Amino acid sequence: MQDLTLVMAQLDPLVGDIPGNADLAIETVREARIEHGADIVVLPELFLTGYPPEDLLLRPSMETRLRHARAHMAEKMARDVMVIVGYPGRREGHNWNLAGVLYNGQWLSEYAKQALPNYEVFDEQRYFSPGTQPLVIEHKGAKLGILICEDIWAEAPVRQASLAGADILVTLNASPFHQDKPAERLQLFEQRAREVGLPLVYVNMIGGQDELVFDGGSCCVDARGELMVQAPHWAVGLMPVQFVREKGVWEPRPGETQAEVAPEEDLYGALVTGLRDYVNKCRFEGVVLGLSGGIDSALSLAIAVDALGAQRVHAMMMPYHYTADISMEDAAEQARLLGVRYDVLSIEPMVEAFNESLAESFAGTLADTTEENLQSRCRGVVLMAISNKKGLMVLSTGNKSEMAxxxxxxxxxxxxxxxxxxxxxKTWVYRLARWRNSQSPAIPERVITRPPSAELAPNQQDSDSLPHYDVLDAILVRYIEGDMSAEAIIAAGFEREDVYKVVKLVDRCEYKRRQAPVGVRVTRRGFGRDRRYPIVNGWQPGD
Structure with missing residues (x-):
């Protein structure tokens, strides 16, 4: 009987910090060797640059920097352990998405990713040429078939590695999260393992990068497709997989696995991770946000505290004439519950000064949304002033339904x-708020149960302007994520008036969304990389 310890390194690199990522790889392998007796350590896809490096890949110095980093790794990396790590590389006049194999100071082989995704958030064909050849490398009697992310979804590279003599499939990944994605992946791994009768090791990245967030969940399934080992979602760390060879076949031993979590917990983990990494990697001191007493800012505050700690979060209540007493009470109560700094600053003097200054220009007109928007813009000025003075990033709090x-x-x-x-x-905002309160008190119950309102006019409610959120969200999911036409949505059972109102608003407001802050994509289709609609266009909704 032979045995082999493969360690899955679920890490959070910083895009563009090639020397820092190389040092992280060196320290990780050292730890894996000492703590787990690693024979093999596998790091994620494009680890040395971070993922996605986007047009940094086009910088003339990219290959030089990578060459220096790889030389540094060869010199400093722990001996007697094989390291498989992802990075880009220019070879023979082409750019490739590579997995390199390092052992005892020597770079032994490179595998070029064959399946280059060019859909949703992916744009790899802009940067890379597709590989064509398998790579099977032997270490301590085990033949490892190397794959990179999309290769596992494409089927052909998996069969190619199997036919080339692989005993174990090893795939390096930078697979972004969206709702239901972890379950889809696991189902795919089980299917691929059964198709070729080989165990499969999947090593994923962790952390947030602009509008993408990576959930980890690195795992190993056996040749029958049964889950044997799984690393946690939303946590950096090392997870060993023990292989034994019996009767000429390498089998993974059962190890740690993760209990299935509620969808709310998974989504909340994505939001916390995305915010934490954005703030920390951009080196902000913390965040400041407007706390209105409404559900969106309340959930945003809870996420911020869980991501950064209460000491790095500053909440501002900025009341005006239409701010209800219960909004003031609930905002103060939540700030107390979560232990954040909480200040109250009335915008009344600012709004009145604007109204007075604009009175002559507005003469002969009736009050409308212009005056409502002045209130919101005064609040924005206050938040940006605090941001500039204290080095805090302003955390915007609008949800997808509203932005749509x-x-x-x-x-x-x-x-x-x-x-x-x-x-x-919005419907998920309520689900997340209730789930967060089930963990510990974070949001006053009245914030969750009262009707939502922007509080920019007397007795205002969101339902005055929009369909109820359960209806609105059902239409939006079909139109944005399902690409269904207005008529198809109506045929699915929705009111014609509601549908046409919603889809026209979505189309008309593209210009607003282009100016909105970044935030992580957690649905199948977010506003950003994977939904690129023209601002100026003559398209009419309908068929």
């Missing part, structure tokens, strides 16, 4: 550097 239909004010409540709820539908 333009129920937000440019240079007002859309002010900010990041929006944790950018890709979260």
């Amino acid at each position: 239909v333009g129920y937000a004010t440019l240079y007002g409540d859309m002010v900010g550097g990041y929006n944790a709820l950018k890709d979260v539908y």
Whole structure:
């Protein structure tokens, strides 16, 4: 009987920090060798550059920097352990997405990713040429078939590695999260392992990068497709897989696995991870946000505290004439519950000064949304002033449902550097708030149960302007993620008036969304990399 310890290194690199990522790889392998007796350590796809490096890949110095980093790794890496790590490389006049194999100071082989995704958030054909050849490398009697991310989805590279004599399939990944994605992946791994009768090791990245967030969940399934080992979601760390060879076949031993979690917990983990990495990697001191007493800002505050700690979060209540007493009470109570700094600053003097200054220009007109938007814009100015003075990033708090239909004010409540709820539908905001309260008190119950309102006019409610959120979100999911036409949505059972109102608003408000803060994509189709619609166009909704 032979045995082999493969360690899955589920790490969070910083895009562009090639020397820092190389040092992280060196330290990780040292730890894996000492703590787990690793024979093999596998790191994620494009680890040395971080993922996605986008047009950094086009910088003339990219290959030089990578060459220096790889030489440094060869010199400093722990001996007697094989390291498989992802990086880009220019070879024979082409750019490739590579997995390199390092052992005892020597780079032994490189594998070029064959299946280059060019859909949703992926744009790899802009940067890379596809590989054509398998790579099977032997270490301590085990033949490892190397694959990179999309290769596992394409089927052909998997069969190619199997036919080339692989005993174990090893895939390096930078697979972004969206809702239901972890279950889809695991189902695919089980299927691929059964198809070729080989165990499969999947090593994923962790952390947030602009609008993408990576959930980890690195795992190993056996040749029958049964889950044997799984690393946690939303946590950096090392997870060993023990292989034994009996009767000429390498089998993974059962190890740690993760209990199935509620969808709310998984989504909340994505939002916390995305915000934490954005703030920390951009080196902000912390965040400041407007706390209105409403559900969106309340959930945003809870996410911020869980991501950064209460000491790095500053909440501002900025009341005006239409701010209800219960909003003031609930905001103060939540700030107390979570232990954040909480200040109250009335915008009344600012709004009145604007109204007075604009009185002559507005003469002969009736009050409308212009005056409502002034309130929101005064709040935006206050938040940006605090941001400038204290080095805190403004956290915007609008949800996906509102951003879809333009129920937000440019240079007002859309002010900010990041929006944790950018890709979260309103109905999910409520689900997440209830789930968060089930863990520990974080949001006053009245915030969750009262009707939502922007509080920019007397007795205002969101339902005055929009369909109820359960209806609105059902239409939005079909139109944005399902690409269904207005008529098809109507045929699915929705009111014609509601459908046409919603889809026209979505189309009309593209210009607003282009100016909105970044936030992580957590649905199948967010506003950003994977939904690129023209601002100026003559398209008519319908068929």
